[in-house]
Amino acid sequence: MTDHIAAAGSAGTPKDPQDPHDLHPFIAGLPKAELHVHHVGSASPRIVSELAARHPDSRVPTDPEALVDYFTFTDFAHFIEVYLSVVDLIRTPEDVRLLTYEVARDLARQQVRYAELTITPFSSTRRGIDARGFMDAIEDARKAAEAEFGTVLRWCFDIPGEAGLESAEETVRLATDDRLRPEGLVSFGLGGPEIGVPRPQFKPYFDRAIAAGLRSVPHAGETTGPETVWDALTHLGAERIGHGTSSAQDPKLLEHLAENRIALEVCPTSNIATRAVRTLDEHPIREFVRAGVLVTVNSDDPPMFGTDLNNEYAVAARLLELDERGLAALAHSAVDASFLDEPGKARIKAEIDAYTAAWLAP
Numbered sequence: 001m002t003d004h005i006a007a008a009g010s011a012g013t014p015k016d017p018q019d020p021h022d023l024h025p026f027i028a029g030l031p032k033a034e035l036h037v038h039h040v041g042s043a044s045p046r047i048v049s050e051l052a053a054r055h056p057d058s059r060v061p062t063d064p065e066a067l068v069d070y071f072t073f074t075d076f077a078h079f080i081e082v083y084l085s086v087v088d089l090i091r092t093p094e095d096v097r098l099l100t101y102e103v104a105r106d107l108a109r110q111q112v113r114y115a116e117l118t119i120t121p122f123s124s125t126r127r128g129i130d131a132r133g134f135m136d137a138i139e140d141a142r143k144a145a146e147a148e149f150g151t152v153l154r155w156c157f158d159i160p161g162e163a164g165l166e167s168a169e170e171t172v173r174l175a176t177d178d179r180l181r182p183e184g185l186v187s188f189g190l191g192g193p194e195i196g197v198p199r200p201q202f203k204p205y206f207d208r209a210i211a212a213g214l215r216s217v218p219h220a221g222e223t224t225g226p227e228t229v230w231d232a233l234t235h236l237g238a239e240r241i242g243h244g245t246s247s248a249q250d251p252k253l254l255e256h257l258a259e260n261r262i263a264l265e266v267c268p269t270s271n272i273a274t275r276a277v278r279t280l281d282e283h284p285i286r287e288f289v290r291a292g293v294l295v296t297v298n299s300d301d302p303p304m305f306g307t308d309l310n311n312e313y314a315v316a317a318r319l320l321e322l323d324e325r326g327l328a329a330l331a332h333s334a335v336d337a338s339f340l341d342e343p344g345k346a347r348i349k350a351e352i353d354a355y356t357a358a359w360l361a362p
């Protein structure tokens, strides 16, 4: 077993069903919102191996068992290299539609009622997928998923920063062109490596996206220091921060995040798998909560990191010593920090409360 799966498993292995403190069954049924999960990074081993078999020129293993080793990363750069080999498997609008629909099914199985899925359209259009076909594929899957599973999907289009300003231009074009912009698009992001990719250069692109009504949610402070988080706030108008892990090193920043209700999209197992943080016990999530920051828990690239959202809630319960009410509060935080409208937020929060009350009733 790999290190990161062992780490996730320590909080995620099924417990004795008689154990009254086993929170897994409660978490499994808890209605949830997922705010930080990547489209391609959510491809299940079954989908990845199916696509790899379709494209034998790829070096991605076709055997789901072999994927566990393939998805073991030496560092963040290695993770991105492997990630891009999976991106290479998605070649047609039908691949995009299938992936999106299956991701929604996996979310629905975990009682995820609402998810903001980070999509990198530039990676697909530069590989030759027609932009119109791409948008139709994600929208078809979104509508089918909502009708069949009741899970509401929304999109965050992100710039793959390391691919340069050309990728920023293309992403903002796809996000703001009235003929292409999909109905489900709510936000604009920035992902990939941070080292050597300063955030301020993306300001003009974020300005255009924000002017077109999109919300700003860049990754920052995942693999570099708190100054990157400041840059994301100052230059990119960030309303939430993807990861923000290194914010813990700067008390003034923590104070700023708390005061301004800028939520952190914390992805604990991801940070171990990419070796951004050494161990779960060293994860700064406790410092964030202690400082009053609005913390949401998310899965990032779940199959690649041997996790899922339910496991991330179990990890958070262990690190933050949460009981059922604490977990319900965590689920509320994700809804509060989401870009759902107020009636939508109220509906999911009422569902969380009803579920928790029924679970705890004598």
Ligand SMILES: Nc1ncnc2c1ncn2[C@@H]1O[C@H](CCC(=O)c2cccc(C(=O)O)c2)[C@@H](O)[C@H]1O
Residues within 6 Å of the ligand: 038, 041, 080, 083, 084, 087, 118, 119, 120, 122, 123, 124, 126, 158, 159, 160, 161, 162, 163, 190, 191, 192, 193, 219, 222, 270, 300, 301
């Ligand atoms: N934990 C994460 N932290 C950050 N990002 C994460 C994480 N997980 C997944 N991503 C995704 O990785 C993509 C990276 C893609 C990228 O760098 C790149 C560079 C050069 C060319 C191309 C190309 O497509 O040709 C792509 C990001 O856009 C983001 O959506």
Ligand SMILES: [Zn+2]
Residues within 6 Å of the ligand: 036, 038, 191, 219, 242, 300
């Ligand atoms: Zn991410």
